[in-house]
Amino acid sequence: MVLLVVSIVGPFFGILALTLITAFGIALVKAWMVASYFMHLNVEKKYIWWLLLGTLLFVVTLFAGMAPDVLVSEGLNWKNCMVDNTCVPQRL
């Protein structure tokens, strides 16, 4: 309950670092507590950890693979024309 209140109040200050810590940091703590104590992962076989972490790795790979295309709009010899609407319409 305390963690929930802190996670709601924190972002009201409008400070990015505080928002990240109170909202997402506390979400991580809550998820960790549920996984460890309610799901009993703290006493579960180690290969279950590897199974779950393996699938998380897929998600991180997805994020890392797409991030350059989405977050970067231009490089040395290229530019994402979608950013400034300069794309030339293609005729099939």
Add this chain to the structure above:
Amino acid sequence: MSFTAPVATGRSTTGIPTARLAMWWLLASEIVIFGGLVAVYLLLRLHNPGWGEEASHTNVWAGAINTFVLLTSSYFIVLGHKYSELKETEKANKFMLLTVLFGFIFLIVKAYEYTTEIMHGFTLFKSVFWSFYYVATAIHATHVIVGMLAIYLISRGVKKGKNLHRTEVVGIYWHFVDIVWIFLFPLLYIAK
């Protein structure tokens, strides 16, 4: 009542009960489903700072109430599991039904949110943020409904003293649904 060995340790060829192992495999696939959704959301959110303004229209208090409701329901299913292990079937059944009830409360709050948002013009196709909002919360709500049905069906057997180990297995699923919401709440409601 004297302590007996956990009923969920009866069958095992891999070091853990087969049903529990199957549930972990299911959740591993669920991590990819929800993880993919969250990863794409994060990418687009970082690329579009304007989404913060869109997110300010979501109802933080309704989201907070639902977080509290789901966490409480998770605690109830833990108690259901505890009493299943102790073979106190009446109490186990009671806490499983309380879990279902709290799942129902979650859905009522969600329905209220959907109604007010749609009435204010924040529909599925208003913007990409709202598309993500509805898709993510609807997929999650579907998992809540499936969990409620599973817990209810299993509770009927538990009441008769049958298949008590299933309480733990369905409980693991329910906790996962809770964890997904724990991440959806700051992503869609808190971060403006």
